[in-house]
Amino acid sequence: MIKFFRKIRRNLLSEGKTGKYLKYAIGEIILVVIGILIALQINNWNENRKNEEQGIIQKKALKIELENDLETLTSDLAYVQKDLKINKSFAERLSSKTSNLDTLVKIVRYEYVAPYSSLNELNKTTFNSLESTNKLGLLGEELTKNVQNYYNTRDDGIEVLSGNRELYFSLCEPMILKYPINWSSIRGHLQDIYWEKINKRTLYGGFNGLLTMRIFILEVRKRVVENLITKTNHLLKEL
Template sequence: MFLFFKKIKKKLIVENRIKNYLVYALGEIVLVVLGILIALWINNSSQYYQLRKKEQTYLIGLEKEFLITQQKLDTLIKINQKNIQGAQEIVQAMDQRPIEISERQFSNLLYQALAFDISLNSNNSLLTEIINSGSLKDITNQELKQSLTTWMATLEDIKQQERDQEDQRQALLDFFKSDQYSLKTILNEVGVLESNQEKSQGGTGNNMDLLNSVAFENALLLFIFSAEGTDKSHYLPLKEDIEKILSLINQEIED
């Protein structure tokens, strides 16, 4: 084709048809520019496709991570609420005069309140990789990008709250490190130490005096305050954050 245009150009010059030659030259420039623009468009389209494909891979992986975290959080919320309920029932029993709760009932409530620690082990390996590699810029949804940016800071805040709650839990368990009260009694009463349908014998004591202890009551109330804070100020808002992130991810994932 270019050979054809060269022949026309030579013919125009020979015939001294300057005006027509200029039109031809302009057309030739236009063709070159169009060719460059088309090449750039193809290249940009290819890059956009690759970035979009990369983003989709990230989104699918992030969806899996946040779904797992959501399941873990739902389980922790239930456990923590049972902890709170058990501790609150002990406080209510301490307010009764005369105290009507039995050793077995007391042991069951203590076990319910203190047996399980609270810790959200969120798997954020992919999100950490995305942030550390600078690939967060490839997330096109700005609201989702902002939520992912603040996610790690939110988790660290929750970790601090969980540590505070664990400190209060340990303060209650410390009462059973002395010779005055028996952890074995609790475990026997709730059936943890039962073997062949026979309770473990020996070394058991009575923990009922704790129900008259102001120090124990204060420690119990501090534990309740901390657990309530974990539930209402941290876990429930985090649950809403996860639901929002999953909704935004779902909007961006292509069918």
């Protein structure tokens, strides 16, 4: 094809047809420009197609992770509801007119479970990968915004839960060190002697604060997890 165009140019010049040659040269330039534009358009189309395919792949990856996270959140909500019910029952019993300091000792020593499980880790692999490589745009403008808002909200909620858990343990530690409870390593006669000599009024003050804090952070955790479940379901529908 290139040889064909060169031959035409040579013939026009050899015949002295300069005007026609110039017109032809301009036409040839226009054809080259059109060819380049077409090539660029095809390249852009290919890139867009690749980005769309990558976007579909990343959406599927996000969806799988969020479905797994939804199971984790649902399981955690069940744990929170159960633990909240147990600890509220302690508060109700201790608030009853028939309760006394022996009721308090019974609950603290034999029934109260001090350990407090944290929310299992949620997955952010796909989101972190897209964010670190500046490829969140593959999801589309609107979805990208919603995904970013979702993970920001989730991170804020988890940070609140983590801070509350640390606060609870700051109250729990001195109680555990001072009063042997149902999962203590040392049991039997020696523990019996210890409990006979404790100051029950001091126990009341410490346990009241601990139980109040636990119920409070469980209520907060319930609201946070319920909110995350709702938002996760909404985002899954968008994906």
